[in-house]
Amino acid sequence: MTDETPRQSDFIRESIAVDQESGIYGKRVHTRFPPEPNGYLHLGHAKSICLNFGIARDFGGRCNLRFDDTNPEKEEQEYVDSIIDSVRWLGFDFGPAPLYASDYFDFMYKAAEYLITAGHAYVDSQSADEMRENRGTLTSPGKNSPFRERSAEENLRLFREMRDGRHPDGSMVLRAKIDMASGNINLRDPAIYRIKHADHHRTGSTWCIYPMYTYAHPVEDAIEQITHSICTLEFEDQRPFYDWLLERLAEGGLFKRPLPRQIEFARLNLSHTILSKRKLIQLVQDGHVSGWDDPRMPTISGIRRRGYTPEAIKNFCERIGVAKRDSTVGLGLLEYCIREDLNRRAPRVMSVLRPLKVVITNYPEAEDEELDAINNPEDPSAGTRKVPFCRELYIEQEDFREDPPKQFFRLAPGREVRLRYAYFITCEKVIKDEKTGEVRELLCSYDPKTRGGDAPDGRKVKATLHWVSARHSQRAEVRLYDTLFTETNPGDRTGDFRDDINPKSLEVIKDCRIEPGLSAAAPSSRFQFERMGYFCVDADSTPEKPVFNRVVILKDTWAKVEKAQKK
RNA sequence: UGGGGCGUCGACAAACGGCAAGUCAGGAGAUUUUGGAUCUCCCAUGUGGAGGUUCGAAUCCUCCCGCCCCAGCCA
Numbered sequence: 001m002t003d004e005t006p007r008q009s010d011f012i013r014e015s016i017a018v019d020q021e022s023g024i025y026g027k028r029v030h031t032r033f034p035p036e037p038n039g040y041l042h043l044g045h046a047k048s049i050c051l052n053f054g055i056a057r058d059f060g061g062r063c064n065l066r067f068d069d070t071n072p073e074k075e076e077q078e079y080v081d082s083i084i085d086s087v088r089w090l091g092f093d094f095g096p097a098p099l100y101a102s103d104y105f106d107f108m109y110k111a112a113e114y115l116i117t118a119g120h121a122y123v124d125s126q127s128a129d130e131m132r133e134n135r136g137t138l139t140s141p142g143k144n145s146p147f148r149e150r151s152a153e154e155n156l157r158l159f160r161e162m163r164d165g166r167h168p169d170g171s172m173v174l175r176a177k178i179d180m181a182s183g184n185i186n187l188r189d190p191a192i193y194r195i196k197h198a199d200h201h202r203t204g205s206t207w208c209i210y211p212m213y214t215y216a217h218p219v220e221d222a223i224e225q226i227t228h229s230i231c232t233l234e235f236e237d238q239r240p241f242y243d244w245l246l247e248r249l250a251e252g253g254l255f256k257r258p259l260p261r262q263i264e265f266a267r268l269n270l271s272h273t274i275l276s277k278r279k280l281i282q283l284v285q286d287g288h289v290s291g292w293d294d295p296r297m298p299t300i301s302g303i304r305r306r307g308y309t310p311e312a313i314k315n316f317c318e319r320i321g322v323a324k325r326d327s328t329v330g331l332g333l334l335e336y337c338i339r340e341d342l343n344r345r346a347p348r349v350m351s352v353l354r355p356l357k358v359v360i361t362n363y364p365e366a367e368d369e370e371l372d373a374i375n376n377p378e379d380p381s382a383g384t385r386k387v388p389f390c391r392e393l394y395i396e397q398e399d400f401r402e403d404p405p406k407q408f409f410r411l412a413p414g415r416e417v418r419l420r421y422a423y424f425i426t427c428e429k430v431i432k433d434e435k436t437g438e439v440r441e442l443l444c445s446y447d448p449k450t451r452g453g454d455a456p457d458g459r460k461v462k463a464t465l466h467w468v469s470a471r472h473s474q475r476a477e478v479r480l481y482d483t484l485f486t487e488t489n490p491g492d493r494t495g496d497f498r499d500d501i502n503p504k505s506l507e508v509i510k511d512c513r514i515e516p517g518l519s520a521a522a523p524s525s526r527f528q529f530e531r532m533g534y535f536c537v538d539a540d541s542t543p544e545k546p547v548f549n550r551v552v553i554l555k556d557t558w559a560k561v562e563k564a565q566k567k
Numbered sequence: 568u569g570g571g572g573c574g575u576c577g578a579c580a581a582a583c584g585g586c587a588a589g590u591c592a593g594g595a596g597a598u599u600u601u602g603g604a605u606c607u608c609c610c611a612u613g614u615g616g617a618g619g620u621u622c623g624a625a626u627c628c629u630c631c632c633g634c635c636c637c638a639g640c641c642a
Contacts, residue, residue, distance in 0.1 A: 008581070008589075036642055071641065128640055135638055139569045142638085173640050183570035185638050194640035213642045237571050237637050264572085266635095271578080277642095319590060321580050323573095326635055330578045333591050343604060350601095378604065409602070418600060453600045464600050531601045557602045 010322035012263050013055060016228055020059065024258050025227040029061030032226050033087070033094075034068045034101075034217070037079035037201070039277035040292040040299040041086040043313070043334075044268040050317035051265070052230055053092040064224055065094035069102045070216045072200035080201070082292070086300035090310045101211075101220050102202045108211045108219055109163065112174060112193055114252045116155045121192065122148055123158040125172045134180070135188055141181035142188045148177065162195055165208045169195050176215070178244065186237050187244070190214050218242045221260040222249070229260045232267040233324065239264070268320065269328040272483035273298045274490055274497055288501060289484070295538075295549050296484045296505050306481065307526050307536025307551035312338040328489065335552045342526060342534045342551065347375045347382060350420065350466040351514040351529040351548075353478055355394035357441035357470065360425060363391040368471070371452065373421045387515065389422050392470035394513050396532075399465045400442060402430060407561055409462035411442070418464045420530065424450040466530045473513040476546040479538065480507040512548075519546040526551065 009017075019025055031052040035045060056063035065087055069075050084098060115121035124131065124145045136142030150158075159174055161167060174193035182188055192215035197208045211219075218241075221229045229242075239262045246259040268275060274283075275298055283289050283297070292299050295306035303313070316337040320329050350373070368390035376382035395411070404412040411417050416426040429443035449456050453464070482505045491497035518527070520543050526536045533553040541547040 010580095014583095034642095038642080068642070074641075124640095131640080132638070137569085137638060141569090170640065175640095185570075187570095188638085191640050196640080210640095212640075217642085233572070234636055235642090239571090266573085319579075321590090323580070325573055325580090327579065330591070333579070336591060339603090348601080348603095374600095377599095377601085407602095420600060461600090463602080466601075528601085528603085531603070554601075554603050559602090561602080 008321070010265075011324070012051070012228070012230060012265060012322060013058065015263060016055065016059060019227070019261075028225075028227055029056060029059035030063070030225060030227045031056050031061065031230060032064040032066050032099075032221065032224060034066045034220070035083050036068045036071070036074070037076065037083060038071070038074040039079060039281055040082050040301055042275050042277070042280060042297075042299045043270060043303070043316075044275040045086075046090065046300060046313050047268045047317050047320065047322075048230070048232075049087060049090060049092060050314055051322055053094075054317075055228070055230070061227070063092070063094065064099050064226070065092075066099040066220060066224065067101060068213065068217065068220070069100055069200070069202060070211050070213060072196060072198040072210065075201055077201050082301060086304075089304060090300065090313065099224065100202060101216055102200060104216075104220060104223055105203060105207055105211070107223060108216060109209075111219060111249055111254050112211070112215075113156060113159065114254060115176070115192075115248065116159055116174075117152055118248065118252055119152060119177065120248050121155070121174055121176050122150050123155050123162070123172050124148070124175045124189075124191075125158075128170060131173075131191075135185065136180070138185070144180050145175070145189070148189070159193070162193070162209050163207070165197065167195055169197055171195065174209075176241070176245070178241075184237055184240055186214070186241050190241060214238060214241060215245065218245045218260070218262075219249070222246055222255045226260040227258075229262045231262060231264055233264050233326075234267075235262070236264045238262075264324070265322050266324050266326055269326070269489075270298060270334065271328050271331045271488045272485050272490070273331065274485070279497055282498075283484075286498075288498075293539075295479070296481050298484075305524075305536075305539055306549055307342075307524070307534065308338050309341050309526075312341040315341065331483065338552050339534070339555070342528065344378055345376075346526045346528045346534055348373075348377070348530050349515045349518055349527045350387065350468055351476070351478075351512060351518065351532065351535075352394045352396050352466065352468050352473070353480075353509055353512050353529070353532055354397040355468075355511070355513050356397045356400055356439065358393045358395050358425070358467070359441060359443050360391050360393065360446045361428065361443050362445045365391055367391070368469070371421045387421060388469045388472040389419075390469050390471050393419070393467045394470055394473065395419075395442075395465050395467045397439075399463075400427070400439065402439065405562070405565060407565070408558075410465060411463070416461050418450070418453050418461045419467045420464050421453055422451070422467065423447060423453070424455060424461060466532070468513045468515055470513075472516045474516060474519045474546065476512045476514045476519065476548055478509045478512045478535065478548045478550065480509065480550045481505060482507075514546065514548075519543050521546070528554075 033052045053063045124147045134143040173191045175189045178187045180188045293301035293305045370386035373387045399410045423446040425444040425446045431441045485500045486502045487500040490500040523537045534551040535548040538547040
């Protein structure tokens with residue numbers, strides 16, 4: 001849909017274009033999206049997905065979905081399933097099945113044995129504490145492990161014992177043998193295999209040693225003959241090891257050149273939210289949200305349930321660009337993208353969120369009629385529909401003010417406004433609750449000559465209100481969402497993002513009135529409630545008890561004016 | 568005080584020695600049966616700072632300042 005809109009290039013695509021020019025990869029481009037199945041995908045992943053699959057598309061290459069499942073303690077099948085679902089929902093094709101790092105465990109093991117044989121790796125029997133101690137600091141070099149000079153034979157024997165389950169967790173580890181004095185701490189003999197007597201979600205109890213990301217990732221890339229391995233900035237320090245490892249393995253004939261190349265870009269930060277699996281899992285576990293797919297969550301499944309479309313998300317990812325600078329994108333851009341999409345495609349409908357009863361005193365009690373309404377002014381092919389009108393109606397509470405401020409154009413005592421697609425009405429009398437003084441209902445008169453919304457005498461009104469027939473409309477629950485956090489960068493104030501959780505991020509209104517027939521809409525269908533915003537039928541919704549999520553409000557000029565007035 | 572990155576508009580982000588793109592936000596107007604949408608116009612004499620090279624510098628050089636990442640048997 002928006003896929004053909006021309007996108008501007010970025011430094012990664014430019015770099016790939018240079019490789020295309022030089023022919024180093026034989027004009028081949030092969031990327032990968034490598035999530036660890038330890039949580040649900042979020043908008044930050046969407047950026048990466050769009051980048052990786054987008055590059056493959058732009059260069060006529062391919063992109064693998066590969067699970068980086070090298071840590072059985074944190075990974076679960078549920079996450080695998082949700083990730084596959086999210087990638088597919090976004091509309092990307094990774095073939096019939098995803099790939100798994102765990103499928104390469106045999107190869108990785110053999111490659112590790114090669115490294116040992118070639119003198120590039122050794123089994124260290126230091127404890128984790130000792131290793132940390134000897135790693136040195138940022139400003140001082142580390143110390144060689146006392147086990148660093150074990151013979152290849154001994155290393156091989158020990159490593160096989162590790163594999164065979166002869167040693168407990170933490171007792172030893174396989175390390176790359178590089179340089180304990182390197183300024184880059186990642187090169188101070190990084191651990192590449194550790195013992196974990198834990199069942200893996202795919203390989204079960206086959207293994208009790210598992211490769212570290214540092215080691216596994218370059219190997220996975222090389223096995224799949226990835227050309228460009230795109231990752232986020234924090235792995236930049238890791239690149240020298242990435243290259244070192246692959247060079248060693250290529251020397252040993254385990255891989256053929258050209259070797260994949262790692263390129264790093266800045267991860268997405270979004271204002272008023274968090275994009276960190278670690279923190280998102282906390283929100284879920286601590287019950288601050290209903291689950292990973294809570295419509296307030298920045299997860300793909302969350303914003304999907306909220307009512308965002310794949311097109312809007314992909315468009316957002318195009319607009320934010322790709323660079324190496326740390327930045328925080330304003331949430332407003334995301335909202336702009338979904339409004340833009342839904343404006344084009346969402347059918348309009350009239351629903352009243354906070355009903356205020358209006359009685360048309362000069363309209364016959366027993367009568368009703370049907371009026372023509374346009375389904376989508378942006379799309380004539382969407383056609384029209386009939387909307388029932390009668391003596392008793394509901395309008396939005398906020399569309400009436402007993403004492404209207406300047407520039408408030410809507411209904412007020414003695415004032416005439418238009419009911420969309422219906423009639424001009426004038427407010428004649430305000431009925432209030434005797435005790436509370438609260439406005440209970442409005443007595444209005446209508447002008448029969450204005451049927452459809454135009455006055456034959458050419459007189460104008462300054463406002464058009466949405467409305468629904470009291471008799472014909474249906475009840476619905478509507479869930480209004482605000483940002484999950486009150487601050488631009490949650491946690492900046494106190495150091496704990498939970499201190500900035502927005503207590504008002506969810507408001508449930510149970511007695512809304514929706515246009516007749518709307519209750520039958522299928523879950524995930526989206527509508528514009530005229531003047532109120534875009535809404536999506538929630539997964540919980542049933543025809544008997546319809547539930548709508550507010551995706552996003554419409555741009556609200558009046559709110560802006562009113563806010564300025566208060567200042 | 569080690570190593571690796573990054574500083575261009577309120578927010579993103581181009582510009583690759585030759586007139587500081589574009590988008591969002593904001594402002595003004597037109598139009599409108601959604602205070603929506605749409606359309607038009609405005610919005611960085613200046614690119615973290617100071618020097619230097621050059622006919623010409625966001626771009627090259629030097630120094631300085633600021634921010635981010637790295638001391639998991641996480642990824």
